[in-house]
Amino acid sequence: MNNQDPILDDKKYNKLIVVLSIVIPIIVAALFSVRIPNVEPLSFLPPIYATINGLTAVILVIAVIAIKKKNRVLHENLMTTAIWCSALFLLMYMAYHMTSDSTKFGGEGFIKYVYYFILLTHIVLSIAVVPFVLITYARAITNNFEKHKKIARITFPLWLYVAVTGVIVYIMISPYY
Template identity: 50%
Template sequence: MNTAKVNNPTSTRDRRFLTLIAVLSVVVPVLVALLFFMPKAGGAKMDVSFLPPFYASINFLTAIALVVGYVNIKKGNIKVHRASMLTAFSLSAIFLVAYVVYHYFGERTEYGGEGALKYAYYFILLTHIVLAIVIVPLVLLSVYFGITGQLSRHRRISRWTFPIWLYVAVTGVLVYLLISPYYS
């Protein structure tokens, strides 16, 4: 047994955080999916109609923060890159809370469009949902590796994280714009 590896606190810390990231990567999407099968909060009346435009705005701001972070890392401005990416991460966390609250208390909205737009909507929605699940571990790993200074690991995972995260943020706005006429 390699005692250097066992006594290395970074290795132990990494294992703990990577385990937490793995657990969150499963638990978060499962809990969000369960929202669609759970009965609505019956007794609690809460007007959450303001949340879809709010979390669409959060997605828009996330996309901007991601692009600002990307441009700045290409320029070598690590400070602005880090601040932008932590802003995108924080906005995504706010989005998740707002999304959960809306889907727990709000009514489900069906898309009412027809023709080619209907197919485009469902394609965007499906790819958005699938990639929103995929992005959870990628974002958590990218943030963890960046914060802990594991820059080669950060760069390797962020090559995948950035385009997928940007796609999820932008398509989140598109999904809202396409379904917003059908909110009650």
């Protein structure tokens, strides 16, 4: 248990959260233009990272159920696992795009608009959720639980949406790989 004022403690993470919230999307965007020469495309990765997205969604739901049942240790372990799953997803996603050309969606008509709507909201919210996850986590590890609960009510649906739509995007584009 931390004996210091939790509000002071979670503020010490603010600079790191800001830096990571800016740097992660910039690196991901920059790496889209990077191709590793003479490397076999990692075409086996999309179903793996889509599965990790699905697993993240399941973990998030179970973690919320755990905390509602007052099982804090399970909740903490699940949330840490969800963060690691998201980080692993991101690494695989970047590795795939550094070795492979982007796949074009081949659907036509209304489904094309549905796909691009889901993809666009997924991308925008995947950027937006980074600071929310980091702030929520910082407030938890510094025992600032009142503020943690408040922001977790926003973080959870955003993160869940990103995880679920990641799977949907994969399912919709998979016939065109």
